[in-house]
Amino acid sequence: MSQFLSLHPDNPQPRLIQQAIDIVRKGGVIAYPTDSGYALGCSLGEKKAIEKIKWLRQLDDRHNFTLVCSDLSEIGTYAKVDNSVFRLLKAHTPGAYTFILDATNDVPRLLLHPKRRSIGVRVPEHIITHALLQALGGPLMSVTLIPVGETLPMTDAEDIREQFGAHLDAIIDGGACHLEPTSVIDLRDLPPVIVREGRGDITPFI
Numbered sequence: 596m597s598q599f600l601s602l603h604p605d606n607p608q609p610r611l612i613q614q615a616i617d618i619v620r621k622g623g624v625i626a627y628p629t630d631s632g633y634a635l636g637c638s639l640g641e642k643k644a645i646e647k648i649k650w651l652r653q654l655d656d657r658h659n660f661t662l663v664c665s666d667l668s669e670i671g672t673y674a675k676v677d678n679s680v681f682r683l684l685k686a687h688t689p690g691a692y693t694f695i696l697d698a699t700n701d702v703p704r705l706l707l708h709p710k711r712r713s714i715g716v717r718v719p720e721h722i723i724t725h726a727l728l729q730a731l732g733g734p735l736m737s738v739t740l741i742p743v744g745e746t747l748p749m750t751d752a753e754d755i756r757e758q759f760g761a762h763l764d765a766i767i768d769g770g771a772c773h774l775e776p777t778s779v780i781d782l783r784d785l786p787p788v789i790v791r792e793g794r795g796d797i798t799p800f801i
Contacts, residue, residue: 597626597763599756604628604770607726615765616730623764624648626740626755629663630721631691631777631794632748633755635763636663636735640703645736651762653743660706661693661715663737665728670716673702673734680782683800689720691773691794695781706736713783723769739776748776 598618600611615625622641626633635651637644639662648654664670667681667688674696676684684694698707698714706714717737719725728735740749742758749755752768760766778795781788787800 597756597760598765599752599760599768600765601768602723605722607723607769609726609730611767612723612726612730615727615767618765619731619735624651624762625765625767626749626752626759626763627724627727627767628721628752628769628772629719629724629739630689630773631719631739631775632750632772633740633752634663634737634748635740636727636737638731639706639734639736641736642705645705647762648736648738651759652738652741654738657708657710658738659695659708659713659715661717661737662702662706662734663724663728664716664718664734665725666718669734670696670718673699674714674716675699679785683782683787687795687799688718690718691720691775691777693717693777693779695779695783695790697783711783715779717777721769723767727767741776747774748772750774 624637624644635648693715750772775794778793779790780800
């Protein structure tokens, strides 16, 4: 059964943040709040944790995984960013967007799309998410927590505990989240391609 950690949404307790990150560093899978629903997260190189997330979400190898980063400079380590793309990212991060970019060699192969070598990157605007990333000192491998057969992300930690508690190592309760998932924007070539319209305003990318 997973640990259930109740964090203050505006002033998350450092002790509980560290407890969650210790679980991640040991190869665990956590559910945590973002600015667009809850997400599943784990450490980048943990194959068993990544396979568990794929199983929970019923994802195949063609799914674009997302690296949740603390800031724009961290994105540059894992994704190829030229000047035009940098300006777009700078104007729209942090925010409820997932950007698809070509991956660098720092991204583990098991996270990459098998044909495109692409990766999703995102910088959320959420206090608890940022506290987790600061404590981890690097990005979380992440996917939105959308149950199989549903189209919207889960937004309540108690519901997550009831449905997924037996399979997760920790659930971070940070209160209710927004219902809409992120907008997904493909920036591998310009002009941008809107892959999914969600909470982030897509007008600047049309």
